[in-house]
Amino acid sequence: MAVSEIPTCPHIGTDEAGKGDYFGPLAVAAAYADDVALMRLPQAGIRDAKKVATSRLWELEKAAKQICPDYEVVLIPPGRYNELHEKMGNLNLMLAWAHARAIEDVLGRVKCELAVTDKFGDESYLRGALMKRGREIRLVQRVRAEDDPAVAAASVLARAAFIRAMERLSAEIGVDLPRGATHVIPAGREVVRKGGEELLRRVAKVHFKTTKQVLS
Numbered sequence: 001m002a003v004s005e006i007p008t009c010p011h012i013g014t015d016e017a018g019k020g021d022y023f024g025p026l027a028v029a030a031a032y033a034d035d036v037a038l039m040r041l042p043q044a045g046i047r048d049a050k051k052v053a054t055s056r057l058w059e060l061e062k063a064a065k066q067i068c069p070d071y072e073v074v075l076i077p078p079g080r081y082n083e084l085h086e087k088m089g090n091l092n093l094m095l096a097w098a099h100a101r102a103i104e105d106v107l108g109r110v111k112c113e114l115a116v117t118d119k120f121g122d123e124s125y126l127r128g129a130l131m132k133r134g135r136e137i138r139l140v141q142r143v144r145a146e147d148d149p150a151v152a153a154a155s156v157l158a159r160a161a162f163i164r165a166m167e168r169l170s171a172e173i174g175v176d177l178p179r180g181a182t183h184v185i186p187a188g189r190e191v192v193r194k195g196g197e198e199l200l201r202r203v204a205k206v207h208f209k210t211t212k213q214v215l216s
Contacts, residue, residue, distance in 0.1 A: 011114035013150025017162035029157035030102035033150035041149035048146035049159035061160040072105035092121030100129035118145040188214035
């Protein structure tokens with residue numbers, strides 16, 4: 001199978017949300033799609049969550065969970081994210097760890113020989129993380145992998161988990177935390193006024209260059 005081809009056999013798809021957002025967690029999802037699911041997911045409108053309005057996301061999340069009941073979402077809160085980034089020193093290593101954990105959890109429920117993920121770095125990162133967990137599975141990393149139905153389902157699950165966590169964080173600290181990495185400085189400064197750098201570490205990915213601007 002060429003890397004550019006979408007596999008037609010049952011497989012696990014993975015994707016993440018929150019990687020480029022200053023506030024909020026990193027969410028990584030894995031979804032197993034069998035032959036029936038691979039047909040039903042596109043019919044249900046499941047596609048790259050970045051192209052889906054938030055108002056429609058919850059409906060698609062429900063459909064993805066019904067069609068792909070064997071799924072896993074790994075949610076890394078900002079505080080834990082900052083600890084892991086400082087320990088690993090590399091975002092791709094963290095992504096590989098989270099994708100591997102999600103895949104492993106799904107493999108604990110289903111037998112599957114193939115996983116497809118969006119290309120986020122050197123494939124050896126993810127393959128190495130899976131091997132450390134004692135898992136051997138054929139791995140395909142593709143650019144724009146969200147056109148794969150299983151990856152699209154994972155995209156929807158990860159995005160929904162990320163947005164739900166963002167809403168919860170905003171309510172907890174009493175600051176409306178915007179998504180994305182632009183127009184976030186005013187909210188960041190409001191967080192610092194309320195709870196200093198300690199609170200900022202609880203809600204933001206502090207290795208972003210944005211942090212210097214927030215604290216200046």
